[in-house]
Amino acid sequence: MKDLPLDERPREKMRMKGLDAMGDAELLAILIQNGNREKSALELARELMKRSRNRLSDLSRLSLRELMKTKGIGIAKAILIMAALELGKRRMAEQYFSETITGSHSVAKYLQAKLMDLPHEVFAVLFLNRANRIRHFEIISSGGMTGTVADPNPRGPTKT
Numbered sequence: 001m002k003d004l005p006l007d008e009r010p011r012e013k014m015r016m017k018g019l020d021a022m023g024d025a026e027l028l029a030i031l032i033q034n035g036n037r038e039k040s041a042l043e044l045a046r047e048l049m050k051r052s053r054n055r056l057s058d059l060s061r062l063s064l065r066e067l068m069k070t071k072g073i074g075i076a077k078a079i080l081i082m083a084a085l086e087l088g089k090r091r092m093a094e095q096y097f098s099e100t101i102t103g104s105h106s107v108a109k110y111l112q113a114k115l116m117d118l119p120h121e122v123f124a125v126l127f128l129n130r131a132n133r134i135r136h137f138e139i140i141s142s143g144g145m146t147g148t149v150a151d152p153n154p155r156g157p158t159k160t
Contacts, residue, residue: 014027024056025048060085060088089114089117101132101133
């Protein structure tokens with residue numbers, strides 16, 4: 001990275017030009033912090049973005065092991081990347097947590113923010129208070145890529 005002009009190095013670019021001037025790979029490079037003997041942090045970030053088709057949504061679906069397949073990304077950096085992506089997802093879901101649920105559209109937006117990166121189907125329940133605000137969110141069942149089963153009586157059959 002020392003070969004790059006000062007205003008093209010991710011940290012310096014962010015400081016001088018602001019967040020809006022930053023590309024996804026440059027922001028990712030700031031998280032990665034340093035590279036290895038072969039590649040700079042920016043090159044590692046570009047490689048990760050390329051592996052995820054230059055889409056943050058695809059990057060967030062990569063597992064710890066998949067992130068670590070990039071030489072120079074160890075467990076610590078992979079965990080840091082996953083944590084940063086999860087924070088972004090939670091931030092997105094948080095804005096709907098305090099809103100009043102007015103219909104299926106607002107529920108869909110909340111669930112999309114919460115569940116968008118899951119590689120499998122889930123059955124989830126939203127618990128609302130009397131003011132139609134979300135009190136609690138719970139995943140009842142997780143399944144495969146095409147479906148899941150939710151038992152209506154998880155404690156077993158009742159005797160009558």
